[in-house]
Amino acid sequence: MEIRGVVPGDRAELLALSSRAGAGSPTESIWGHPESEAAVYFTPYLELEPESLFVAVAGGQLVGYLAGCVDTAAFPSEEERMRAAISDHRLFTKRRPLMFFARAAVDAVRPGPKAGELEDPRYPAHLHINLVPAARGTGAADALMAHWFARLAEVGAPGCFLQTLVENPRAGAFFERAGFTDHGPTPLVPGLRYRGARVHQRTMVRDPR
Template sequence: MQVRSYRPSDHDALRALFARAGEGSPTATLWQHPESEADLYLEPYLRADPDSVFLALVDGVPVGYLTGCLDSGASPNAAELMARVIKEHRLISRRGPAIFFARSVVDLVSARLRRVQTAAEGFSDPRWPAHLHINVAPEARRSGAGRALMEAWFDRLRARRVPGCYLQTVVQNERAIGFFERMGFIKHGPTPEIPGLRYRGARVHQQTMVRAFDTGQGPAGSASVTEAP
């Protein structure tokens, strides 16, 4: 297995991997339209900082990827990206996305009535300015691909003297949470509902996880632990 930085020639293969890498997870598909999901959750990273994108390859074929951002505060505006993707792909006129977005609206109203917190886009804390997304294809899970991708990302964070990193997964993805904990992340903050998303018919909750790095510039930030899977 080889882990290396993204190259422009990887683009089509990475898009194909994106469409299937999450199979079996609670977030395997959001609104059942992989092309628009890739435009929202993959392409911005390839444009903004391709050196923070890593691939795991077997025989030259990508089986896993990690997209990273060194400074989340400099990320493109999530609401603007979503609005553009909805317009460009005409998602409201497509059955799967339309159902998802309608359910999201209902969930938001329901949460407000129940006085329940819902997941917000992004996370901001100077102790953990960087963030990542990682996915490994089913056939490469438990092969060391995920760990190798994480180590490549950690090396980049250390080289750039970034004090910490966060990620967001879902409470229901116990396999992923266990992996992240083995990689040094800990649970942080509340676990709000994610509007629109369902897993096995039930509502899904967001889990933020954080990891600090010693930059040699004083003690790294510590995180509070919230018990939830």
């Protein structure tokens, strides 16, 4: 297993990987349109902050990645990225995304807090990490995290956060082992379903001190 930074020649393989990494998890597909999902949760990291993107390579193939951002406030917000993806990919004309947004509208009127990005100056950085099923349990995720923590130390980031799902206990246990702790409530994620049920956001933070 090799962990390294991204290089220009990785782009096509990385885009393909972003649509299949995470298979079997609650966020394997969010609204059923891989290209637009990548435009929100992967491509901006590749284009705007490639120095914070690390890949895992096994057998000459990319099997996982960690996409990071050292300053969330300086990065396009998830809401901005979502609006652009809806427009660029005409998602309201596609059946599966349309069903997702209809569910999200229904969920939005339910009482209680709703999922959103963390805004806390103590934890300015954030990350997304994904591996294909065959790479899980191989140490690739730990090695990707080690490279990310070295990146945070390099830039002097005071802390970082990530967001996973309550309904993904395996991911939560891994992040706990990596030094992350729970932060705040576990609000509903509008529109998203896993095995037919609503899911809830789990925000976790890590202080390098």
